[in-house]
Amino acid sequence: MTRPRAENIAEELEELIFNGTYSNGDRLDEISLSEQFGVSRTPIREAFHRLALSGLLELIPRRGAFVRQPGPVELVEMFEVMAELEAVCGRLAARRISAQALENLREANTKCRIAVDTNDVDTYYAENEKFHKIIYKQSGNSFLEQEASKLHKRLKPFRRQQLRLRGRMEQSMAEHEAIVEALILDDTEKAANTLRGHVAVQGDRFHDLMASLKNTTE
Numbered sequence: 001m002t003r004p005r006a007e008n009i010a011e012e013l014e015e016l017i018f019n020g021t022y023s024n025g026d027r028l029d030e031i032s033l034s035e036q037f038g039v040s041r042t043p044i045r046e047a048f049h050r051l052a053l054s055g056l057l058e059l060i061p062r063r064g065a066f067v068r069q070p071g072p073v074e075l076v077e078m079f080e081v082m083a084e085l086e087a088v089c090g091r092l093a094a095r096r097i098s099a100q101a102l103e104n105l106r107e108a109n110t111k112c113r114i115a116v117d118t119n120d121v122d123t124y125y126a127e128n129e130k131f132h133k134i135i136y137k138q139s140g141n142s143f144l145e146q147e148a149s150k151l152h153k154r155l156k157p158f159r160r161q162q163l164r165l166r167g168r169m170e171q172s173m174a175e176h177e178a179i180v181e182a183l184i185l186d187d188t189e190k191a192a193n194t195l196r197g198h199v200a201v202q203g204d205r206f207h208d209l210m211a212s213l214k215n216t217t218e
Contacts, residue, residue, distance in 0.1 A: 006046035009037055013047060014157045017056055017067055026067045028057070054157045075158065082155055083200040085148040086132070090191035092139040094183050101138045102184060105131060109176050116169045124169055125160050131176060135183075135195070172198070 013033075016022050028048065034041045048065045051057040058068040070078070093101075108131040115124035132152060136145040152159075163169050175198040182190035 005039060006043040006050065009033075009039070009043055010047040010050040012037075013051060014054075014056065014160070017051075017069075018157070018161055022067045024067055024069050027063075028065045028067065030064075051157075054154050056157055078151065078155055079158075079200060082148075082151050083196045085144070085151060086135075086199045087192040087196040089135050089139040089144060089148055090179065090182070090195035091188045092141060092144070093135050094186050094188040094191040096140040097135075097138040097183050101134055102180070104134050105180050105183070108134070109173075109180060112173055112176060116173050119169075121160070121163045121169065124172075125163055128159075128163075128172065128176075129156075135179075 013022075013028070022028065030041045030044050030048075033044050037044070048057055048059060052059050052065070055068065055070045055074075057065045059065050108127045111127040112124055112131070115121075115127060129152075133149065136148045136152075139145060139148075163172065175194060178194045179191060179198065182194055
């Protein structure tokens with residue numbers, strides 16, 4: 001299936017923000033970007049809205065779209081909540097997950113492993129996203145699933161960026177395998193704790209992420 005053009009543009013703009021091409025406070029111009037990407041202004045606006053949901057852009061009426069990076073405290077707070085939401089999803093999914101969903105998790109992990117071996121960050125993240133959304137669904141709580149999905153989407157650019165850190169994909173893969181093992185064993189606390197640790201950003205992991213964002217936060 002071909003992905004929406006706006007989604008592709010949003011990811012390309014995301015990369016330009018993270019690599020420092022666009023700095024904090026820079027204004028993104030719809031007209032020049034529509035010419036650059038060879039599209040109308042509509043998908044550019046849609047891409048802006050996607051990035052605004054992640055906090056990477058601030059849309060100011062009658063002024064335009066401005067690059068905005070959340071500060072360290074805000075980022076930590078978001079990841080802290082995400083880790084707890086994932087833990088609750090894991091705890092409930094360990095009791096409620098179906099055999100088919102477990103098979104789907106294994107399939108996603110198989111594709112993640114191939115992506116690790118080929119150092120394909122984009123494919124890894126796509127399968128990683130499927131992996132987590134299966135667990136949200138299998139929590140059996142639609143409100144929790146909705147809230148977890150919403151925050152997951154907001155943190156997507158930062159979680160993708162983490163995977164570019166040396167050794168992070170391999171570490172994430174090992175954590176995925178431990179999560180599936182806990183779910184198979186109906187071990188609610190292990191599932192919760194493993195998912196919490198998988199998502200939490202603290203210590204060296206946090207410092208590495210902030211260093212990767214340095215060009216856009218200075």
